[in-house]
Amino acid sequence: MHGGSGPVVLGHANLAVDSAARDAASRLGLPGVVRTDIEVELAETLVESIPSFDSVLFCSSGSEATYHAIRLARAVTGRRKLLKVEGGYHGWHDSVAVGFLKGDLTPMSAGALDDVVKQTITVPFNDRDGLLGYMNEWGGETAAFILEPIMHNIGVILPDPGYLELVRSECSRWGIVLIFDEVVSGVRHGVGGFQEISGVTPDLSVFGKALANGYPIAALGGRGDLMDNFSTGGGTVLFLGTYNGHPGSVAAALTTVAIRKDPQSTLHLEKMGESLAIGWRDLIGQFDLPWTVVRFGSIVALYASHKPPNNQSEALDSSPEVVAACRESMARYGVFENARPLARSCVSLAHTESDIERVLEAAEMSLKEPLNIWMEL
Numbered sequence: 001m002h003g004g005s006g007p008v009v010l011g012h013a014n015l016a017v018d019s020a021a022r023d024a025a026s027r028l029g030l031p032g033v034v035r036t037d038i039e040v041e042l043a044e045t046l047v048e049s050i051p052s053f054d055s056v057l058f059c060s061s062g063s064e065a066t067y068h069a070i071r072l073a074r075a076v077t078g079r080r081k082l083l084k085v086e087g088g089y090h091g092w093h094d095s096v097a098v099g100f101l102k103g104d105l106t107p108m109s110a111g112a113l114d115d116v117v118k119q120t121i122t123v124p125f126n127d128r129d130g131l132l133g134y135m136n137e138w139g140g141e142t143a144a145f146i147l148e149p150i151m152h153n154i155g156v157i158l159p160d161p162g163y164l165e166l167v168r169s170e171c172s173r174w175g176i177v178l179i180f181d182e183v184v185s186g187v188r189h190g191v192g193g194f195q196e197i198s199g200v201t202p203d204l205s206v207f208g209k210a211l212a213n214g215y216p217i218a219a220l221g222g223r224g225d226l227m228d229n230f231s232t233g234g235g236t237v238l239f240l241g242t243y244n245g246h247p248g249s250v251a252a253a254l255t256t257v258a259i260r261k262d263p264q265s266t267l268h269l270e271k272m273g274e275s276l277a278i279g280w281r282d283l284i285g286q287f288d289l290p291w292t293v294v295r296f297g298s299i300v301a302l303y304a305s306h307k308p309p310n311n312q313s314e315a316l317d318s319s320p321e322v323v324a325a326c327r328e329s330m331a332r333y334g335v336f337e338n339a340r341p342l343a344r345s346c347v348s349l350a351h352t353e354s355d356i357e358r359v360l361e362a363a364e365m366s367l368k369e370p371l372n373i374w375m376e377l
C-alpha cells in the first residue's frame with residue numbers, strides 16, 4: 001500500500017513495463033547523446049493528453065522538473081518571489097523545501113541559502129482571502145505560484161469549489177506563472193492529470209512518479225511561448241541533464257501511459273480505492289473512533305478528526321501521529337503502509353478485492369492491539 005510514495009500505479013514489477021524498458025535499454029544504449037524516436041513519441045502522447053502541454057521536456061525526477069519550472073518563471077517574468085501552499089512538497093531544492101509539515105517557513109535542510117529561502121512565501125490551501133491578501137501585497141513581484149491542485153503530500157485535501165479557478169484568475173491578473181505540481185496526481189488520477197478533472201489549466205505543469213510506474217522520469221510541459229525560452233529550443237534558460245529522456249524510462253512511461261489510457265484501469269483503481277475507503281469507514285464505526293476517511297480515486301487518507309481537513313494547519317491539528325502509529329503497526333500483520341504522519345495509501349491496478357480484505361484485516365488487528373496506547377496519546 002506504500003506504492004513507493006505513489007509511482008507504482010500498475011503494481012510492482014509490471015511485466016509489460018519492465019520488458020519495454022529492457023528492450024529499449026538494449027536497442028538504444030546511448031543515453032545523453034540525441035533525442036530518440038520513443039522520446040518524441042512520448043512527448044506527442046503527453047501533448048495530446050495533458051491540457052496545459054503545448055510542448056514538453058523530460059528529466060529524471062520531480063525535483064529537477066519543479067526546479068526548471070521555477071527558474072523558467074523567474075527568467076520570463078524578471079521577478080524573484082515564489083508563492084507556494086503550506087504543506088505542499090515540491091522537491092528538495094532551496095526554493096521549495098520550506099513550509100512542509102510545520103506551521104512556518106523553516107527550511108527542511110541545513111545549508112539552504114537564506115537569500116533563496118526568503119523569496120518563498122506560503123498561503124494556506126483553500127484560503128481565498130489569504131490568497132487575495134497575498135496578491136495585493138506581493139502579486140506584482142511574484143514569478144510563480146506552485147501548488148498541487150489536489151494536496152497529496154498531506155493525505156487527500158481537495159480544492160474547494162472555485163478555489164483553483166480563483167488561483168487561475170489571480171495569476172493571470174498579476175502576470176504570475178501558475179505551475180501545477182502533478183507529480184503525485186498525474187497519470188495516477190488520469191493521464192490528463194487533475195487539471196483535466198478540474199478543468200483549470202495552469203501555465204506549466206510537472207508530472208513524475210506514476211508516469212513510468214516507478215522508473216525515473218519526470219515531464220515538464222506547458223505553454224509554448226514559455227517553454228520556447230529553454231535552451232533546448234534556442235532560448236536562454238538552461239535545460240540540461242545527461243539522463244534526460246533516458247530510453248529505459250521513456251519506454252516504461254510509454255507503456256504505463258498506454259495502460260492508464262484504458263478506461264478499465266481507471267475503473268479498477270476507483271473500485272479498489274472505494275473498497276478500501278468503505279472498509280476503513282466500517283472499522284472506524286466499529287471501533288467508535290473520531291476519525292475521517294478521505295479518498296480521491298486510488299489514494300486514501302485517514303485523519304483523526306471528525307471532518308476532512310481543508311489545509312495543512314487543520315491536518316496537523318488532527319493528531320497525525322495517532323494514525324501513523326496505526327499504519328506502522330499494520331506491518332506486523334503483513335501490510336506495508338507509509339507511516340509518515342499524514343501519508344497516504346496508494347492502491348494499484350494489481351490490487352484485488354482479496355488484497356483489500358487483507359489490508360482491512362491488518363487494520364482491524366492493529367486497531368484492536370494498540371488501542372490503549374493510542375487513547376493515551
Ligand code: PLP
Pocket residue numbers: 005060061062063064066089090091092148153181182183184208209
Ligand atoms: N512534487 C511532489 C508533489 C512530490 O510528491 C514529490 C516527491 O515526493 C516531488 C515533487 C519531488 O519529486 P522527486 O522525489 O522525484 O524529486
